[in-house]
Amino acid sequence: MRIALLVLAAAISLLPAMPSRLFAAQTDEMTAKRLRMVSSQIAAREVRDPRVLAAMERVPRHLFVPAELRAQAYDDYPLPIGNDQTISQPYIVALMTSLLDLQGGERVLEIGTGSGYQAAVLAEIAGEVYSIEILEPLVDRARATLGEIGYRNVELRHGDGWAGWPDKAPFDGIVVTAAPPRVPQPLLEQLKVGGKLVIPVGRFFQDLLVYTRTPRGYEKRNVIPVRFVPMTGEAEKSDASPP
Numbered sequence: 369m370r371i372a373l374l375v376l377a378a379a380i381s382l383l384p385a386m387p388s389r390l391f392a393a394q395t396d397e398m399t400a401k402r403l404r405m406v407s408s409q410i411a412a413r414e415v416r417d418p419r420v421l422a423a424m425e426r427v428p429r430h431l432f433v434p435a436e437l438r439a440q441a442y443d444d445y446p447l448p449i450g451n452d453q454t455i456s457q458p459y460i461v462a463l464m465t466s467l468l469d470l471q472g473g474e475r476v477l478e479i480g481t482g483s484g485y486q487a488a489v490l491a492e493i494a495g496e497v498y499s500i501e502i503l504e505p506l507v508d509r510a511r512a513t514l515g516e517i518g519y520r521n522v523e524l525r526h527g528d529g530w531a532g533w534p535d536k537a538p539f540d541g542i543v544v545t546a547a548p549p550r551v552p553q554p555l556l557e558q559l560k561v562g563g564k565l566v567i568p569v570g571r572f573f574q575d576l577l578v579y580t581r582t583p584r585g586y587e588k589r590n591v592i593p594v595r596f597v598p599m600t601g602e603a604e605k606s607d608a609s610p611p
Contacts, residue, residue: 398430401442405429409444410462417466423492424462429455432483432513451503453597455483456545460594464543465489467566467578467591474540477558479529480599484510486545487522497522498536500529502601530602532558539563547574547596548603556586568596 406424415421430441433455437447446454456464464486468476473495478487481501487510490497499522501507507526514522525533529544530552537558544555544567555565559581568574576591598604 398428398438398442402429405442405444405458406462409459413459413463415459415462415466417469419470419472419493420462420466420489423465423489424458426492427485427488428517429458429485431517432485432488432510449483449506451506453482453503453506455485456596461486461489463591464545464566464576465493467576468541468543468564470494470541475536475538477533477536477539477542477555478545479532479542479555480545481510481524482506482545484514484522484524486543487524488514488517488519490543491519491522494541495521496536498525498533498539499523500525500527500533502526502528528601529599530554534558542566544568544599545596546599546603547571547594548599551577551579552603556581568594571598 403425406421410424411421430438433441433447433449440447442458444457444459446457449455470476470493472493475496476490476494478490478497478499481487481499487497487499501510501524504526507524511524530548532552532554538560539558540560540563542555542559542565547568547570549571551567551569556579559565561581561583563581565579566576568576574594574596576594578589578591580587
């Protein structure tokens with residue numbers, strides 16, 4: 369009887385430790401997946417900015433996707449996050465971040481918070497990140513996730529991103545994660561001289577564009593064809609012809 373009680377006590381004493389070991393194992397597994405993602409999907413595709421690669425290695429992407437999809441969080445494709453929205457393919461997040469050419473400490477605006485993942489990547493490099501999301505349930509979830517992880521330099525707002533965030537302008541960089549039919553003029557106007565706007569533009573056929581503000585206007589560069597969810601709200605009323 370005494371031996372049986374000792375065995376039972378030993379078994380009970382092990383129970384509290386099991387969740388932490390399982391959590392540590394999951395964390396180690398996710399970290400390994402994240403590092404493989406950066407090396408095979410991002411660095412291998414010519415994204416070489418060390419700040420961006422380090423940010424992608426640090427941000428726990430699996431915490432920004434629904435629990436049932438976490439096993440796929442580091443795979444090379446976008447995933448649904450609810451409300452007919454997606455979290456972008458990791459490579460696209462890294463590419464768009466690198467196109468901002470951040471050096472550290474900048475003020476950045478994001479249009480389309482979504483899951484909050486892009487905001488977290490930006491927050492690893494920039495000093496201040498402001499992010500606008502038109503769908504309130506996504507704002508609430510992203511705010512909770514970012515807060516739980518510990519990001520304190522990200523401010524979220526529920527609203528239409530077409531008009532930007534004038535009270536926080538000017539910005540060193542603006543990144544847009546949904547595609548309008550044309551570039552919103554307010555976003556261009558809220559750039560600092562030297563600042564960059566990274567934005568997918570188009571209805572069915574879309575291109576990823578970079579606008580750089582200069583003392584005399586804007587320089588435009590076409591990067592690659594892309595496919596993003598459409599920007600909603602004021603963008604739906606917009607004319608299709610780009611500036």
